[in-house]
Amino acid sequence: MTNWIPNLADGTSPLYIRLADQIEAAISDGVLAAGAKLPPQRNLAFDLGVTIGTISRAYSLIHERGLVSGEVGRGTYVNASQTPSPAAKPERAAASFGGTRPTSDTPNKFRLNTTAAPDIGQNLLIDRHISEIVKECSLQITDYARAFPQEWAQAGVRWLSQGGWSPTGDSIVPTLGAHAAIMGVITAMTSPGDRIVFEPVTYSQIARAAILAGRRASLVESDEQGIIPEDFERVCAQQHPKMIFLMPTGQNPTCATLPEDRRRTIADIARRYNVWIIEDNLYGAMVIDQPPMIAEFAPDLTFVVGGLSKSVSAGVRGGWVACPSNFASRIRISHAMMTGGLPFLLAELCARMVNSGDAHDIRSNVTEEINAREQIARSAFADFEFNSMPDIPFLWLKLPEPWLSGTFRSAAMKEGILIDDEDEFKAGRSEKIYHRVRISFSAPKTRDELTEAFGILRQLLDNGSAGYEGVA
Numbered sequence: 001m002t003n004w005i006p007n008l009a010d011g012t013s014p015l016y017i018r019l020a021d022q023i024e025a026a027i028s029d030g031v032l033a034a035g036a037k038l039p040p041q042r043n044l045a046f047d048l049g050v051t052i053g054t055i056s057r058a059y060s061l062i063h064e065r066g067l068v069s070g071e072v073g074r075g076t077y078v079n080a081s082q083t084p085s086p087a088a089k090p091e092r093a094a095a096s097f098g099g100t101r102p103t104s105d106t107p108n109k110f111r112l113n114t115t116a117a118p119d120i121g122q123n124l125l126i127d128r129h130i131s132e133i134v135k136e137c138s139l140q141i142t143d144y145a146r147a148f149p150q151e152w153a154q155a156g157v158r159w160l161s162q163g164g165w166s167p168t169g170d171s172i173v174p175t176l177g178a179h180a181a182i183m184g185v186i187t188a189m190t191s192p193g194d195r196i197v198f199e200p201v202t203y204s205q206i207a208r209a210a211i212l213a214g215r216r217a218s219l220v221e222s223d224e225q226g227i228i229p230e231d232f233e234r235v236c237a238q239q240h241p242k243m244i245f246l247m248p249t250g251q252n253p254t255c256a257t258l259p260e261d262r263r264r265t266i267a268d269i270a271r272r273y274n275v276w277i278i279e280d281n282l283y284g285a286m287v288i289d290q291p292p293m294i295a296e297f298a299p300d301l302t303f304v305v306g307g308l309s310k311s312v313s314a315g316v317r318g319g320w321v322a323c324p325s326n327f328a329s330r331i332r333i334s335h336a337m338m339t340g341g342l343p344f345l346l347a348e349l350c351a352r353m354v355n356s357g358d359a360h361d362i363r364s365n366v367t368e369e370i371n372a373r374e375q376i377a378r379s380a381f382a383d384f385e386f387n388s389m390p391d392i393p394f395l396w397l398k399l400p401e402p403w404l405s406g407t408f409r410s411a412a413m414k415e416g417i418l419i420d421d422e423d424e425f426k427a428g429r430s431e432k433i434y435h436r437v438r439i440s441f442s443a444p445k446t447r448d449e450l451t452e453a454f455g456i457l458r459q460l461l462d463n464g465s466a467g468y469e470g471v472a
Contacts, residue, residue, distance in 0.1 A: 004031060004039075005047055015050055019058035020065070027067055027078055034080040035410070038068065060429070069406025069421065080410045110453035111443040113418040115252070115393045116314035118369050118442040122362045126313060129352050133345060145344040148174065148332075152347055155354035156320030160306045162285060165293040167304065167322035173332045174320055174347050176339050178282050178307035179205065181321040182245070184335030185303045186210050188327075189276050190242045197235055197244035198427035199227055201434065203252050203280070206245055207427035217428045220244075224387075226251060226258040229265040236273035243276040248294055249284030253396050253425050253438040255387040260291040267297035277302040286311050286367050286391045300324050303331070308350060310393065310442075311363040318350030367391050373441045373450055380454035384461065393442035399435045402464050408437055415456050 006022040008015055026032040039047070041055040048055075059076055062068050068076050134141060156172035175181035183206070190196065192214030198207050199222045207217050218239045221231040226248065235241060246266075248258040258266070270277050279294045279302050295302040307319030323331050336342070353359040370393045377388060377395050388395035399408055409421040420438040439457065444450040 005044075008048060008050075016054045016057035016061065019048075019054070020061040023058070023062050024065065024067055032078050034078050036078045038076040038078070040075065063423070069404075069410065069423065077406065077410075079406070080413050109413075110417045110449065110456075112440050112453060112457075113420045113424075113438075114314075114443050115310055115440045116442060117309065117311055117362075117366050118373075118393070119445060120362070120365045120369055122313055122366075125353070125358045125362065126316065126349070129349055129356075129358070130345070133348050133352070137344070137348060140348070141345045143344065145342045145347055149351075151355060152351045155351040156322065159285070159308075159354050159359070160281070160304055160320055160322050162281065162293055163290070165296045167295075171322045171325065171328050172320055173323060173328050173335060174318075174342060174350070175307075175335050176342060176346070177309060177317045177319040178280065178305050179209075179319075180317075180335060180339050181305045181307070181319045182206055182278055182280065183209055183213070183338050184331050185276075185278055185305070185321060185323075186215065186243065187213060187338055188330050188334035189303075190215055194243070195239050195241035197232065197241045197275070199246075199251070200427065200430050200432055201253060201422060201425040202245070202427050203247065204425050204427050219428050219430060222254075222256070224254075224256060226254075226256040226262060227266065229262055229269060232266060233269045233273075236269060236275060240273075241275055243278065244270065245278045245280065246294065247280045247283065249281065249287050249290045250389055250392040252283060253394060253420070253422075253436075255389050255392055255394075255396055257287075257290065257389075258294075263291060263294045264297050267294055267301070270298055270301055275301070279304045281306050282310055283392055286363065286370070287389065288391070295322070303327075308353075308359065311366050312353065312359050313362075316349060316353075317346055318353075370442060373447060376447060376451055377439070377441055377454065380451070380458055381461075394438050394440040397437050397439055399437065400461060400464060403435070403461070405433075405435055405437055408460065411460055412457060415460065417453050417456055419457075 004026060006019055008018050011018045023032065023038070038059070041052055041059060045052040045055045066079065068078055150169065152174045153169040153172040156174060157167055157169055160167055173181070173184070175184060186196065193216065195216045195218045196210055197218045197220050200219050211217060218235050218241050220235050221228045227246070232244070248263060250257065277294060277298060281293070281304055284290055285306050293304065295304050301324060303324070304322040305319065308316050321331060371390045373393070374388055374390050381395070381397060384400065385398035386395045399405065405421040406423065409419055412419050422434045422436050425438065441450055444453060
């Protein structure tokens, strides 16, 4: 444990921000080395003559900045990271919502922390469509998208339709990807101060973006099948949320899939308490056999979102949202104000790829590659507990003793492998500890590279004592 004691005498900002900034500076200057344990909050509060609440807020802030990892019962440790030189050090913000992922470039590392569609040669089809658009629409590509052709809506209908559910063309809003679609819905249908319900671990970038936009997060309990309807009703009755964000199939990061009876119950609860539903089907669209969409049970409340990033190409920022009746115009305006507008080239490219059938063919090939990689993952981690699905490009690994989520992520980073610890997915502060990490497998260029990376992780898992290496 370090004996470092900060000096809070200088500065005019609140004490907890001064403390967080001094910790960040000490990490950047090497005074607090990677793996160093910060003083216990109660001890530091006594040494500085401040309340433990001040220390707790400061530690929370540096955790949000991705500088440290904390585990209940063990303390708070400095993350391993590439720190900038003092001359290049950027101005510090009062708060950050970027999560725990490294923000610097990471050459020569295995990126197992992204679920973007793997490279299966889709660039050739993308290049062909772009070339045709440039030739045929030379004037439109130099301007904003002034209109929304019927072909763009038709592409959304084709891409979002699943099982027995299909949206109507007038309900479709083309967007700059699924994230932009979701934020367009949130800002259009809720107001600052409103509560939005999230699972304890989820695609937390939406929760963080919503908080930046002035909304508040409410957490609902979940189990291996997804959110627990009874707890959702409790949250509705006690906290009166305006919206719930769900990934019902292939939930990120747990891989949970809500069974049909829970989907019906959630839809009924949402209707009774007037709660809007965002049904993120980004991963669900990659699963052939899944329960009926929640939109089938609550079409008047549900916004269905999908896109191309996981199954076609992350570089093609394309997505769509299917809205309840008469809300498409409202969402289109909100999306435009949040994003600055929809570029004609990207919208036309996405529509052509879907309407031509090329996007569906790519998705089929991408899913086939993911299936093969998921089998490699199953073999590599056969002796461990994890959740995975054949069509989903990640697994949710339970760490064996004595590993902790943050220390395992740091140890993997030292070995040149980037993964996500559980804190990356937490939508808010929670007492629940999972001791899990998400390992994605779509980024490596070849299956051989993936097998090599899995082998390194397997060695770390087998050598549990390494979890405490470098901690003093």
